[in-house]
Structure formats: structure tokens, C-alpha cells
Amino acid sequence: MTPSLLIVALALLSFVAFQIGKARALAVAGGARGIRELHSLPGHYGLLAALWAGLPALLLVILWVSVQDRVLIAIVTSHLPASVMSLGQDGFTLFLNDVRNVIAGNIPASQVSAEAAVAASEYVRLQGYSRMALTALAFAVAVLGLFITRSRITPELRARNSVERVFEGLLFLCSLVAVLTTLGIVLSVVFEATRFFNIVPVSEFLFGTRWSPQMAIRADQVGSSGAFGAIPLFAGTLLISFIAMIVAVPIGLFSAIYLAEYAPSQVRKVVKPLLEVLAGVPTVVYGFFAVTTVGPILRVWGESIGLDVAGESALAAGLVMGIMIIPFVSSLADDMITAVPQSLRDGAYALGATRSETIKQVVLRAALPGIVGGVLLAISRAIGETMIVVMAAGLSANLTANPLEAVTTVTVQIVTLLVGDQEFDSPKTLAAFALGLMLFIVTLVLNVIALYVVRKYREQYE
Amino acid sequence: MNSTNNTVMKSAAETQQQVRNSLARRYRAERRFRFYGFAAVSAGIAFVVFLFGTIFAQGLSVFQQSYVKLEIFYDPQAIDPAGNRDPDDLVVADYQALVRAALREEFPQVEGRPNLRELYGLMSSAASMELQRAVTSNPDLIGQRQTLWLLADDTVDMVLKGNVSRTAPEDERRLSDQQIGWLSALEQRGDLDLRFNRSFFSNGDSRDPEQAGVRGALIGSLLTLLITLLLSFPIGVGAAVYLEEFAPRNRLTDIIEVNINNLAAVPSIVFGLLGLAVFIGFFGLPRSAPLVGGFVLTLLTLPTIIIASRAALKAVPPSIREAALGMGASRLQMVGHHVLPLALPGMLTGAIIGMARALGESAPLLMIGMVAFIVEVPQGIVDPATALPVQVFLWSDLPERGFVERTSGAIIVLLLFLLVMNATAVWLRNKFEKRW
Numbered sequence: 001m002t003p004s005l006l007i008v009a010l011a012l013l014s015f016v017a018f019q020i021g022k023a024r025a026l027a028v029a030g031g032a033r034g035i036r037e038l039h040s041l042p043g044h045y046g047l048l049a050a051l052w053a054g055l056p057a058l059l060l061v062i063l064w065v066s067v068q069d070r071v072l073i074a075i076v077t078s079h080l081p082a083s084v085m086s087l088g089q090d091g092f093t094l095f096l097n098d099v100r101n102v103i104a105g106n107i108p109a110s111q112v113s114a115e116a117a118v119a120a121s122e123y124v125r126l127q128g129y130s131r132m133a134l135t136a137l138a139f140a141v142a143v144l145g146l147f148i149t150r151s152r153i154t155p156e157l158r159a160r161n162s163v164e165r166v167f168e169g170l171l172f173l174c175s176l177v178a179v180l181t182t183l184g185i186v187l188s189v190v191f192e193a194t195r196f197f198n199i200v201p202v203s204e205f206l207f208g209t210r211w212s213p214q215m216a217i218r219a220d221q222v223g224s225s226g227a228f229g230a231i232p233l234f235a236g237t238l239l240i241s242f243i244a245m246i247v248a249v250p251i252g253l254f255s256a257i258y259l260a261e262y263a264p265s266q267v268r269k270v271v272k273p274l275l276e277v278l279a280g281v282p283t284v285v286y287g288f289f290a291v292t293t294v295g296p297i298l299r300v301w302g303e304s305i306g307l308d309v310a311g312e313s314a315l316a317a318g319l320v321m322g323i324m325i326i327p328f329v330s331s332l333a334d335d336m337i338t339a340v341p342q343s344l345r346d347g348a349y350a351l352g353a354t355r356s357e358t359i360k361q362v363v364l365r366a367a368l369p370g371i372v373g374g375v376l377l378a379i380s381r382a383i384g385e386t387m388i389v390v391m392a393a394g395l396s397a398n399l400t401a402n403p404l405e406a407v408t409t410v411t412v413q414i415v416t417l418l419v420g421d422q423e424f425d426s427p428k429t430l431a432a433f434a435l436g437l438m439l440f441i442v443t444l445v446l447n448v449i450a451l452y453v454v455r456k457y458r459e460q461y462e
Numbered sequence: 463m464n465s466t467n468n469t470v471m472k473s474a475a476e477t478q479q480q481v482r483n484s485l486a487r488r489y490r491a492e493r494r495f496r497f498y499g500f501a502a503v504s505a506g507i508a509f510v511v512f513l514f515g516t517i518f519a520q521g522l523s524v525f526q527q528s529y530v531k532l533e534i535f536y537d538p539q540a541i542d543p544a545g546n547r548d549p550d551d552l553v554v555a556d557y558q559a560l561v562r563a564a565l566r567e568e569f570p571q572v573e574g575r576p577n578l579r580e581l582y583g584l585m586s587s588a589a590s591m592e593l594q595r596a597v598t599s600n601p602d603l604i605g606q607r608q609t610l611w612l613l614a615d616d617t618v619d620m621v622l623k624g625n626v627s628r629t630a631p632e633d634e635r636r637l638s639d640q641q642i643g644w645l646s647a648l649e650q651r652g653d654l655d656l657r658f659n660r661s662f663f664s665n666g667d668s669r670d671p672e673q674a675g676v677r678g679a680l681i682g683s684l685l686t687l688l689i690t691l692l693l694s695f696p697i698g699v700g701a702a703v704y705l706e707e708f709a710p711r712n713r714l715t716d717i718i719e720v721n722i723n724n725l726a727a728v729p730s731i732v733f734g735l736l737g738l739a740v741f742i743g744f745f746g747l748p749r750s751a752p753l754v755g756g757f758v759l760t761l762l763t764l765p766t767i768i769i770a771s772r773a774a775l776k777a778v779p780p781s782i783r784e785a786a787l788g789m790g791a792s793r794l795q796m797v798g799h800h801v802l803p804l805a806l807p808g809m810l811t812g813a814i815i816g817m818a819r820a821l822g823e824s825a826p827l828l829m830i831g832m833v834a835f836i837v838e839v840p841q842g843i844v845d846p847a848t849a850l851p852v853q854v855f856l857w858s859d860l861p862e863r864g865f866v867e868r869t870s871g872a873i874i875v876l877l878l879f880l881l882v883m884n885a886t887a888v889w890l891r892n893k894f895e896k897r898w
Contacts, residue, residue: 174700188739258499282822356495384729386825447727
């Protein structure tokens with residue numbers, strides 16, 4: 001049986017086990033009238049039987065399938081003819097690729113070398129044995145689990161407690177997924193980044209001012225020095241994020257103030273969701289907007305006042321990114337402003353302050369930590385934003401502070417380095433992971449600070 | 463005594479005067495401040511209007527496409543000279559010849575190879591594909607005449623939609639004066655018209671704008687979202703239930719909580735790096751597959767769903783729990799029978815919002831290779847596929863004028879899906895929201 005069919009069969013078997021367990025529980029209790037003698041509901045006994053029948057066998061299948069391929073390849077390669085073993089590292093990898101393609105049916109066996117065809121048929125033969133063995137073993141484990149549980153069923157058996165412990169365990173595993181994700185991110189990024197830093201020193205990466213990640217294929221190739229100095233990328237990222245914040249912070253903050261303090265509630269009810277629409281628009285749409293609309297408009301304006309604006313200027317990307325972040329800033333600031341107790345405002349009014357004076361001198365000062373936290377979160381969003389800059393910012397790593405020129409960012413470089421064919425051992429690919437590591441660290445630090453500031457502030461009024 | 467009184471009076475009057483003088487300034491400042499707020503809100507709304515306005519202005523025309531009415535003669539000599547109706551022969555027959563013959567019939571006066579080539583250029587290569595499909599599915603057509611609306615080339619389409627001016631100098635457009643003349647002739651006869659664009663919804667990607675459609679990307683997106691939903695909803699709800707209802711207060715659960723909050727703010731591209739290194743690099747799953755895309759988007763949406771589900775669980779009043787426990791229910795029964803059903807609408811709302819975010823996400827999908835040029839519509843979760851936002855990204859890079867319209871059209875389709883999802887979420891929340 002194929003593993004997926006086997007899993008379906010096991011599920012069916014578990015269902016049968018549920019019925020058997022339930023019937024057995026009723027039988028030992030002496031029919032429906034004796035049900036009060038049971039410790040748990042009959043269904044719990046059924047579930048217990050189903051779990052014992054299904055879970056160990058399922059674990060076995062998963063474990064088996066996850067190692068099967070490696071073991072089979074090892075067996076197949078262990079008795080390959082000497083001619084294959086002498087191919088060397090690269091040749092051997094190619095040979096294995098051929099074998100795998102034949103196994104998967106991508107290419108007919110007649111198109112590869114005789115050795116590969118033999119190895120592939122050997123693999124398929126072993127795979128057949130392996131599947132038969134697995135099927136037999138899994139069914140044996142399942143049936144064994146079922147019968148042992150069935151024989152254990154007595155009115156005193158605490159079936160509910162056992163079943164619930166299993167389910168609680170499953171729930172705990174669910175919550176562990178988040179931790180595993182973080183761990184996965186850190187491990188994968190750090191692992192690949194370390195390999196990169198073995199080739200390119202950390203100091204060169206962090207402080208170098210030239211970025212041209214093409215490694216030379218030939219020594220005499222033009223423009224193929226392979227420089228991995230990330231300063232231009234950091235500068236470009238900061239420039240675009242800075243422009244974005246110049247747009248987003250004033251507009252976001254002032255709209256939050258207006259909506260929270262001035263606007264009548266009907267206006268607020270309509271306008272607030274309307275602004276939040278901006279947050280729900282996919283970032284590719286902003287990217288497209290930046291390329292086809294904002295970029296050309298800026299170019300025309302620039303020409304009319306005698307400025308030379310690059311086709312993919314940092315300004316266009318930053319402006320559009322700012323528009324994207326407006327609702328982010330405004331809804332966070334709005335939360336913070338509405339959280340300021342009314343008594344503070346009333347106190348200020350009683351002293352004769354006008355509304356704007358109250359807002360400036362009382363409300364905003366009380367809400368400041370929260371707003372700062374929100375702005376930090378917004379900056380981390382801007383730094384990590386990918387699609388807008390991939391589409392609207394350039395690829396050339398210019399070290400410049402001029403917003404009218406094209407710059408490139410960390411995320412753009414990650415995308416350009418990794419899109420397309422790649423090998424995991426070229427420094428070009430690994431550089432993307434090093435950049436990813438930087439991105440992860442910076443955004444993480446910003447988030448931690450922001451969450452700390454926001455939380456500390458919240459404690460004051462609640 | 464009198465003198466002190468006077469000084470007080472005098473200073474009070476002075477203060478009043480000072481306040482009166484400053485009041486005008488303060489009111490001006492007040493109005494200014496209020497105006498800034500108003501201007502900011504207006505700017506925000508203007509951005510919304512401008513953004514949607516340009517997208518719709520560029521993209522709405524994609525739902526119509528130029529078709530040419532031609533009378534096709536299914537010439538047995540061209541399709542099946544042997545006359546044995548062999549399906550293999552029918553597939554490879556020269557259907558372009560049929561289209562060309564029909565064009566020559568339409569304009570008998572055109573002669574000479576270069577002129578004829580220009581004439582043939584009016585039609586899309588999809589026209590002959592359509593004839594091929596028709597004949598292979600119904601070989602009885604051979605020998606008959608049929609009047610069909612066939613797809614025109616994208617250059618024709620751009621002229622007809624007014625995106626390229628007919629009166630512009632000849633070297634500034636891709637159609638010659640002669641071709642424009644034929645277009646006008648066809649139009650006058652009513653043989654060239656804008657009709658509903660079927661191919662946009664039935665085709666996969668293509669290098670020719672008039673043939674490119676969103677179907678492949680749409681199916682790819684739906685498959686990816688299906689995987690995402692099937693994984694992230696159960697896992698997210700499970701995690702939320704554990705953290706809200708079962709977790710003891712200890713270091714481990716604290717770590718998990720902080721973790722989830724931080725994960726929610728990790729840039730999406732980093733999840734793409736994770737997917738590339740772990741799912742593709744380590745586990746050897748296929749590149750470009752909706753399966754891997756679904757895995758990555760699951761991890762991406764999980765924090766959103768967990769946070770929303772926890773809020774929904776928190777909203778269920780403790781009295782429900784106490785009542786269930788008081789009746790002898792175990793904790794799991796209490797959660798399964800009472801708390802979960804009450805919290806489910808809130809959790810669904812969170813899940814839909816998470817799915818909407820996943821649908822619009824493209825950066826992590828670029829990392830795992832869902833950016834390839836794929837013509838076929840994916841059939842399963844391990845077939846190479848692309849997703850709707852990635853299709854937008856791919857098309858936006860192409861130089862043809864026709865692709866600007868296609869890109870905007872794909873964006874409109876994407877936005878419609880997002881609108882439906884968000885509206886469902888709002889509807890769910892309003893319908894099932896309970897105030898205790």
C-alpha cells in the first residue's frame with residue numbers, strides 16, 4: 001500500500017476500534033442499564049481503543065516514511081559498481097539525480113546510463129518490499145493496540161482521563177508550532193548565514209560599502225568582483241523607510257487626532273474603515289501603483305521644475321510605502337488617544353485651555369509612549385516591506401542620500417538573489433540568508449522595544 | 463487700602479486685556495490645528511480614491527476584448543487531406559491557414575506577401591487554437607462553414623480601446639496606417655467589436671497579452687489557501703484553546719506567548735526564507751508547489767488566528783465555564799461542549815481575516831519559487847503553480863501595453879476576492895456577536 005492509502009486504512013481501522021471499544025464497555029457494564037457502573041462514558045472507552053489502534057501505527061508510518069528514502073538510497077549506493085563510485089562529488093550528485101528522475105518517472109530508463117537504470121530498478125524493488133513490510137507492521141501494531149485495550153476495558157478503567165490527557169497533549173503541540181516556527185526561522189537563517197560568513201568575513205559584510213553579489217565564473221569577467229558590503233543596502237532601506245515615515249507619521253497622527261477628538265461620530269464611523277481599507281490592500285497593488293502611476297507623475301513634475309528624477313526613485317517607493325503605513329499609524333495612535341481618560345481632558349478644559357491646547361499639552365503627552373511604540377512598529381513594517389520596493393525601487397546599490405536617485409534595499413536584494421535557479425552553496429544564495437538574518441534581528445529588536453513601551457504605558461491607566 | 467485695591471483692579475484688567483489679546487491668536491491656532499487634522503484625513507481619503515480610481519480606470523476594460531467576426535470554412539484539404547479523420551492528424555493540422563483564408567476572403571483586394579503578413583497580424587494566434595479545439599471535439603465540422611467571433615491581436619485591442627491613438631504618427635504605434643484602415647473597415651461592417659473577455663477567466667498565463675488569463679493563478683491561489691486554511695485553523699484554534707484554557711502559568715507558556723506576539727510582526731519575506739531553507743532545502747519538497755506555499759502561509763497566518771481566537775475565547779464569560787464544571791464536566795468537555803461553540807464565530811472571523819492576508823501575500827511565495835511562467839492550470843497541490851498577487855507582480859514587469867490592463871484586471875479580481883472575504887468576516891461578526 002502507498003503511505004497515503006495506508007493512513008486512510010488506519011483511520012478506518014480506528015473507527016472500527018471505536019465501535020468495538022464502545023460495545024465492549026457496554027458489555028462489561030452489563031448492557032445499557034449497567035452504564036452507571038462505568039467510570040467514563042462508553043464513548044470514552046471507544047475513543048481510547050481508537051487512539052491505541054490509530055496513534056502508534058500512525059507514528060510508525062510517519063517515522064518510516066521520513067527515513068525510508070534515505071535508507072533505500074544508502075542501500076542502493078552501497079553496492080554500486082566502482083565506475084560510479086569513482087565519479088567524484090559532482091558526478092555522483094548528477095548520477096543520483098538521474099536515478100531519482102527515473103524513479104519519479106520524469107525520464108524513461110532508456111535515457112540514462114545503464115548503472116543508473118539498474119540502481120533505479122533496484123530502488124523501486126526495495127521500495128516495494130519496504131511498503132509491504134510497513135503495511136504489515138502498521139496493521140500488526142494497530143490490531144495489537146486494539147486488542148490490548150479491549151482486554152483492559154473494565155468498569156473501573158479511567159478511560160476519560162487517559163483520552164483527555166492525549167487531547168491536551170495535542171493542544172499543547174499546537175501551541176508549540178509557534179515556537180518551532182521561530183526556532184526554524186532562527187536556525188535556518190543563522191545556519192546559512194554562518195556558512196556565508198565563512199566565505200565573506202562579518203566585518204566586510206557589515207561595513208563594506210560596495211555591493212555587487214555576482215561571483216566571477218571566469219577570472220577575467222567584467223564587473224564580477226563579488227563584493228558583499230551591505231552598507232548601501234542598509235542606507236537604501238533607511239532612506240526609503242525615512243521617506244515613508246515622513247509621509248505616514250504626520251498624516252496618520254493628525255487623522256487619528258481629528259477622528260478621535262474633532263470628528264462627529266457619524267463621520268468617524270465612515271472615515272475610519274475607509275482609511276483602514278488602505279491596510280487591507282495587498283502590497284503588490286501598491287507596488288504596481290508606484291511603478292505605473294506615482295513614478296511617472298514624479299518624473300513629469302521633476303522635469304517641469306528641472307530636476308532629474310530616476311525612473312525607479314527612492315521617493316516613489318517611499319511615498320507609496322508611506323501611504324500603505326498611514327492606517328497602521330493612525331489606528332494605533334487612535335487606540336492610544338482614546339485610551340487617555342476623559343478626566344485629564346476635563347481638567348485641562350477647566351483651566352481654560354482650548355481643544356488644541358488640551359490635545360497638544362495633555363492628551364498627546366499622556367499618549368506619547370504608545371504613539372512612539374506604534375511608530376516603532378510602523379518602522380519595522382517599512383523595513384521589512386518587500387513587494388513595493390521590489391517593484392518600485394531599483395536594483396543598483398547606490399550609496400546616496402538623494403531621494404531622487406534609485407537605491408536598493410535589503411529585501412529587494414534577498415528577492416533578486418533567491419528568485420530563479422539557485423544552489424545552496426554559492427555565496428550569492430547564502431548572502432540572501434545573511435541579509436535575512438539582519439532583517440530578522442532588526443525587526444525583532446524594534447518589535448520588542450515597541451511592545452515593551454506600549455505595555456508599560458498601558459499599565460498606567462488600567 | 464484703596465491703592466492696593468486699585469492695583470488689584472488694574473492688574474486684573476490688565477490680565478483680562480492680555481487674555482483678550484491672546485484669545486484671537488489662540489483661536490487661530492485652534493483653527494489651524496483643526497485644519498491640519500482635517501487635511502490629514504482628506505489626504506488619506508484622497509489616497510484611497512486615487513489608488514482605486516487609477517486601478518479601476520486602467521483595469522476595467524480588461525473585461526472586454528476585441529473579437530473579429532470571420533466566416534471560417536473548415537476546408538477538408540487544409541485540415542485532413544487524407545480524409546481519415548485521424549485524431550492525431552486533426553491536432554497538428556494547420557488551422558492558421560483557415561484563419562488566413564477567412565481574412566483573405568474578408569479583404570480580397572490585399573495582395574503581396576508583406577501586405578498579407580500585416581493583414582494576418584490582426585488576429586491573435588489564439589484564434590487558430592480555438593478552431594483546433596472546435597474541430598478536435600467535433601470532427602463533423604470539417605467541410606462546413608461557420609461564422610465565429612475570434613480573438614484579435616492585442617495591438618488591435620489597444621487601438622479599439624483607445625489606449626493607442628489612431629491618429630498618432632505611424633512610427634509611434636505598433637500598427638501601420640494600412641492596418642488601421644482595415645480595422646476601420648471591419649468596424650464599419652460590424653465585424654470588429656469589443657465583447658466579454660472569456661479568455662481572461664479561462665486561460666493560464668501567456669506571453670501574448672490577449673491570451674493571458676488569471677485562471678491558473680486563481681486556481682493556484684485557491685489551492686494554496688485551502689492548504690493554509692486546513693492547517694492553520696485547527697492548529698491556531700488548538701493553540702488558542704491550550705493557552706487560554708489549559709496552560710499553567712509558567713516560563714514555557716510565557717515564552718510561547720511572547721513568541722506569538724513577535725512572530726506576528728516578523729516580515730513576511732523571512733517566512734519565505736524559512737520555507738526555502740526548511741521545506742525545500744531540508745525536506746526536499748517540490749519548488750513552486752501550492753503545498754509548500756500553503757505551509758509557509760500557514761506559519762505566517764498562525765499568529766493572527768491564534769490572537770483572534772484567544773480574544774474570542776476571552777469573550778466567553780467565566781460563568782459558562784463554571785456552570786459546565788459544576789455539572790461535572792471535565793475541562794475538555796467544558797471547552798468542547800460549551801466554550802468552543804460560543805467562541806467559534808469570533809474564531810472564524812479571525813480565520814477569514816488571516817486568509818485574506820494570506821491571499822494578498824506574495825513576498826514569501828517568491829522565495830519558494832511560485833514565480834515561474836506557468837501556462838497550464840495546476841491540477842493538484844504539488845503541480846507548479848503561481849498565485850494571484852504573484853501573477854500581478856509578473857505581469858507588471860512586462861513591457862507590452864496590453865499587460866498594464868491585464869495587471870490592473872488581475873488586481874481587480876484580487877480585490878474583489880478580498881472584499882468578499884472581509885465582508886463575510888464583518889457579516890459573521892455582526893450576526894453572531896453576543897453581548898453577555
